[in-house]
Amino acid sequence: MSYSTSLPAGYTALITGASAGLGAEFARQMAPEAGTLVLVARRLERLDVLKEELTLTNPKLRVYTFVHDLNDPAAVEALIAELKTKEIAVDFLVNNAGLGDLGTFETSEWSRVQSMLRVNIEALTALTHALLPGMIQRKSGAVLNVASTAGFLPLPTFAVYAATKAYVNSFTEALAIEVRPHGVTITALCPGPVATEFGDVATRANSGRKFGPVKALYVSAEQVVREALRGVKKGKVRVIPGFQVRWAALLLLETVPTPVKRLCLNLASRINAKPQG
Numbered sequence: 001m002s003y004s005t006s007l008p009a010g011y012t013a014l015i016t017g018a019s020a021g022l023g024a025e026f027a028r029q030m031a032p033e034a035g036t037l038v039l040v041a042r043r044l045e046r047l048d049v050l051k052e053e054l055t056l057t058n059p060k061l062r063v064y065t066f067v068h069d070l071n072d073p074a075a076v077e078a079l080i081a082e083l084k085t086k087e088i089a090v091d092f093l094v095n096n097a098g099l100g101d102l103g104t105f106e107t108s109e110w111s112r113v114q115s116m117l118r119v120n121i122e123a124l125t126a127l128t129h130a131l132l133p134g135m136i137q138r139k140s141g142a143v144l145n146v147a148s149t150a151g152f153l154p155l156p157t158f159a160v161y162a163a164t165k166a167y168v169n170s171f172t173e174a175l176a177i178e179v180r181p182h183g184v185t186i187t188a189l190c191p192g193p194v195a196t197e198f199g200d201v202a203t204r205a206n207s208g209r210k211f212g213p214v215k216a217l218y219v220s221a222e223q224v225v226r227e228a229l230r231g232v233k234k235g236k237v238r239v240i241p242g243f244q245v246r247w248a249a250l251l252l253l254e255t256v257p258t259p260v261k262r263l264c265l266n267l268a269s270r271i272n273a274k275p276q277g
């Protein structure tokens with residue numbers, strides 16, 4: 001389903017998790033058309049290097065680098081306050097920051113689980129809550145929530161991550177309908193595997209488990225972002241980048257009955273339980 005979207009020329013965009021992977025690629029692809037980019041992450045040096053690169057190739061672009069740990073609710077509030085103080089009206093919010101944790105729930109560290117809940121869900125919801133009213137008032141704007149195809153299925157050994165992304169998918173679909181009359185769009189981006197730092201961050205030290213999705217399902221960060229931005233411009237509610245991922249998702253979601261999905265997940269989890277490499 002798609003609705004019309006309207007981003008003003010030279011829009012102001014805020015990208016969370018801009019220091020690496022998809023977030024940095026969003027900044028690169030948005031830089032030629034945006035007026036202002038607000039880049040948020042914890043690693044300032046990475047953001048500064050990116051800022052230099054972007055302003056070199058786009059001299060008219062204004063770039064802010066804000067360091068905030070989205071795992072800390074007070075830091076999320078501080079980010080929202082900073083936007084107000086600096087009178088930055090965000091037209092395009094890209095809720096991209098996120099992390100996973102690969103391994104059984106029983107053996108997970110609570111701090112890691114909490115980080116996923118806070119960054120993947122709470123910060124995304126808080127930023128949307130803070131910035132959406134301004135967009136509705138101006139009758140234009142877009143929110144892009146980076147979910148995952150992992151949000152389509154309960155995933156043993158990735159249980160909390162998949163559940164956080166299921167939240168993002170559900171939240172986005174519902175909100176898209178709420179904001180439809182106001183000239184604002186909300187899109188869930190659901191990539192399959194992408195070669196970024198995500199896999200390393202999700203891998204626990206000494207666990208013997210490796211992040212290793214089927215190679216044929218990998219889509220480049222450039223393509224994921226290109227398709228995402230095209231989807232936002234078309235006002236799409238959900239974007240699944242990559243032909244092969246789209247078909248795999250469609251096949252799995254629309255044609256496989258739940259008991260068969262459970263059986264497959266059980267088998268996969270037994271295979272994965274064997275220590276690897």
Ligand SMILES: NC(=O)c1ccc[n+]([C@@H]2O[C@H](COP(=O)([O-])OP(=O)(O)OC[C@H]3O[C@@H](n4cnc5c(N)ncnc54)[C@H](OP(=O)(O)O)[C@@H]3O)[C@@H](O)[C@H]2O)c1
Nearest residue numbers: 017019020021022041042043070071098193194196197198
């Ligand atoms: N790569 C994949 O296979 C894949 C597939 C589907 C969906 N996704 C989703 O895509 C999004 C981007 O991930 P990626 O693949 O680009 O991973 P990545 O390379 O690990 O980048 C993650 C970004 O999130 C930021 N971040 C993490 N924790 C943060 C925190 N507490 N506060 C502020 N920023 C934080 C990181 O910045 P700092 O470390 O500098 O803070 C980094 O810029 C995530 O939501 C992920 O779930 C990824």
